[in-house]
Amino acid sequence: MPLAVATGRARLPLFLLLFMGLASLLPLVPTSRGQPPPTPTTVTVGLIVDAASPVGKIANTTIPMALDDFYAAYPNSSTRVQVLTHDSGGDVVAAASAADDGPGRARAILGPQSSVESSFVADLATRAEVPVVSFSATSPSVSPSSSGSFFVRAALSDAAQASAIAALASHFGWRPRGPRVPGRRLRRRLRADAVLAAVYRLESEQTRAFVVHARPALAERVFAAAQEAGMMSAGAWVITDGLTGLLGSIRPPPGVIGLAPHVPVTPRLRAVKRRWAHRFMRDHRDAEPAEAEMGCYALWAYDAAWAVASAAERLGRAGDLSSSSPPGLVVGGRSGGPTDFSDLGKSSSGKKLLAAIAATTFDGLGGRFRLVHGELTVPAFRIVNIVDDARERSIGFWTREHRLIRQLGDGSKSSNRGLGPVIWPGDSTVVPSGWVQPTSGRKLRVAVPAYVDPGYRPIVHIDVDPATNRTVAGGYVIEVFEAAMRLLPYALPFEYVPAPSMPYNTLIDNVGHGVSAATCPT
Known part of the structure; x- marks a missing residue:
């Protein structure tokens, strides 16, 4: 039976509409009996x-x-x-x-x-x-x-999640002197081979903790390239809230950590x-x-x-x-x-x-x-660990007041600090160090003729700065070589070494046998 409300003239039926979760009801416009409601204004x-x-x-x-x-x-x-x-x-x-x-x-x-x-x-x-x-x-x-x-x-x-990402880096011991971002990569839409080349360059560096913040299509390419380069199981990978909200579309590999705004389940x-x-x-x-x-x-x-x-x-x-x-x-x-x-x-x-x-x-x-x-605004971020089939499991929360905690509401308890256990890429339970000795620790030694006729200096030359003892090479040949090095899909450090005068065939033989240019016979 409908409820009834007494008015000055008559008893009008009042139907209560319960809509779960609404903060307040907008005022309803009463209509006279026998008259159609006014036509709503189109916005x-x-x-x-x-x-x-x-x-x-x-x-x-x-x-x-x-x-x-x-x-x-x-x-x-x-x-x-x-x-x-x-x-x-x-x-x-x-x-x-x-x-x-x-x-x-x-x-x-x-x-x-x-x-x-x-x-x-x-x-x-x-x-x-x-x-x-x-x-x-x-x-x-x-x-x-x-x-x-x-x-x-x-x-x-x-910017709202920057502090949460920094807290994760500190919690896991990545760069203990303070998390920083050395540079942003892959900001544009790139071909798959260009993405792979950029990932190989990252592989040659020291960093092994990566934050992926990109559009879904580019993020998929990054993960595919990282798996091809064998980098997924060699480090820690964190995705930002925009990608965590699209797990069904990007399907990141297991072991990735994601951030998502905390939403109360009602x-x-x-x-x-x-x-x-x-x-x-x-x-x-x-x-x-x-x-x-x-x-x-x-x-x-x-x-x-x-x-x-x-x-x-x-x-x-x-x-x-x-x-x-x-x-x-x-x-x-x-x-x-x-x-x-x-x-x-x-x-x-x-x-x-x-x-x-x-x-x-x-x-x-x-x-x-x-x-x-x-x-x-959002009061908290949820921290999740991606498991098989792009499913997620919660490992904790981040709030500005309590930082990283396992459960909301118990931030003051010391037992609640930190995060739950994480399964890292490769089904590992060992926290990645976030840093390794770079593969570029050894440099390629490039032999350059120590003496060339002055007329050939625009082609190639090598000089040693007497003040800094730094070896510097130049000329057309050097420019071509360095342009080729920049096209490699990975970082390859090199240094120029003056080579004594010798027949060309002897120089090639020495390079093939790994003989240092500095010790080559004259």
Whole structure:
């Protein structure tokens, strides 16, 4: 039986809708008996993703599902978010074109997918005063805190996990004087042979602790090259949260350590995960079952869509999103051409919608949704160990207060400090040292004629600096040799050694027999 509430004129039925996990209910609009409810105001939101990528597939399933769930929870909403999707194909210009071309002007944009695309689109959106809400652009180079920015990061910044990675390095004794990153490698899309060459160069160096932070396709190539070079079982490998959230797609080798945002497991989350997995496999029939795992990108996309719908509803109730209000950006289709950004205009509701999104808080799938300076925050990271079939097992957590601990809630207990046991690559239980004697410990000795006629010095010469006693070679032959050395798929240190004058055949014989150039007979 429905509950009844007494009013001044009549007893009206009140049906209670219980939606598990919601922080608060939006006010419902009463309707008079016999009158249809008012038609909701359509709020057009652009979605810019690379549809063929793992994150793009996740977004195309998650965002419509999140909006369906939102309006199922709030059926009397005065607004309805309509999503116009544009496939950027991972191209920066195509992503920017999506923000300026087409028949449907957007009041907000979800995405773009990558940080490079987001930086370009966010600049256009800021000029048009249209909020850009990204659930996957994690690079700190795209800053939501810059003055006048309309970019919002409904995801974690890469900088948020830097301290957790440093804590792992210190915990396992890698570089005890303080973890550092000597350089970043493989930042671009590279061919498989180029990736293999870069891995071989790493193999020739001292470091044996590696952090992989890359797009899924590049990460797969790195792991394949590391296995081919025999480096997986010779060190420690750590993947960042973006890759841990895509285990079903990248399938890293066993023994890898991964970081992931800690998400409280709730009955609502378990129920949504079951529905999401079914919907994902229905939307992407060529996907592997392992891909139908709701990781961090799915959680961020779901909560980002919910936040936009919630903010739009609050503005709609206040009358700030009337259908006559001219938005600022166009999404999808064509107008003046793929790079025509001259007629952006400005959204009349953009500033208010941005403020509403920034102020939105609720209990989301990924935990408490709250933006601080335009970015999502997380109280803890989960540390996992990858086992067979790209499955994960939890070995602990990292929090800013307690650092590395085995269980949340017991950070003050000394028995809870540190991490659980790790199975390293090669089924080893021994912690990798993170450092080895480099294979480049021995240098290639290159014989160069000690004396050449002055007229041939532009071809080849060798000199010894009397002040430093350093041997320096030069000339066309040396330049060709050093260019060839740079093309090798590994690092090969070498040094030039002056060779006494001798017949060419004698020199070749001495080199073949390993006779030092310095002791060759004159």
